Amino acid sequence: MAIVKIRLYGDPVLRKVSEPVTEIDDEIRDLFDGLIDTVEDAGGVGLAAPQIGVSKRVIVVVDIDEEGRRSPFLLVNPEIVSACGEQAVEEGCLSIPEIYAKVRRPQSLVVKGLDQEGREVDIEASGLSARAFAHEIDHLDGILFVDRIGMVKRSLIKRKLNEIKKQAKEMLKSLQ
Ligand SMILES: [Zn+2]
Structure with missing residues (x-):
């Protein structure tokens, strides 16, 4: 799958509730590669499968250590x-470029899911990585961070959002 074009705000795939993964097969492993290559290429801290056009419950969150070394972590069916x-x-959000806003998230959380081998894992995350997990899991339910901000801020970014929507339309045409 390699590096995939990231879907933009306005693309209907970002609003769908993603399907759980029932088996880790070649198709899903290909999706894993696509997620990792794409998040690394973009230098992001996380990415969810719908952002690369696949409506499956898979996310990647990138842990960055003090020296700036990146380790991407895949999670299947995260909860x-x-x-x-x-x-x-x-x-x-990589799907909503150049827009930033304060979002309330838990300070720490426990997430469970399957790793890329299909083994059950529990992860404790806090701070930035808790935020990344919460943000990416939202994507699997069709929720974007701009849904979680106040009305005033939302009206301020409305024009920018509409511009991104136009780009999303162009991108969809080019993908057909
Ligand atoms: Zn996002």
Whole structure:
């Protein structure tokens, strides 16, 4: 799958509820490669399958250590098991370029799912990575961070959002 064009705000695939993965087969492994290659190419902190046009419950979150080394982590059928605390930090999204807004997220959470081998895993995340997991899991339910911001901020970015929608339309035409 390699590097895939990231779908933009306005693309209907971003509003669909993604299907759970029932088997880790070649098609899903291809999706894993696509997610990792694309998030690394974009230098993002996370990406969800719908953002590359695949309506399946798979996300990648990139852990970045103090030296800036990146380790992408794939999670299949992720679910938030528990959450606590609260943080409100500026967030962005590769599908909504150049728009940033404060979003309330849990300070820490526990996520469960399957790793790329299909083994069950539990992950404890806090701070930036808790935010990334919450943001990417939202994508699997068709929720975007701009849905979680206040009315005033939303009206301020409305014009920019409409511009991105136009680009999304052009992109869809080119993909047909
Ligand atoms: Zn996003």
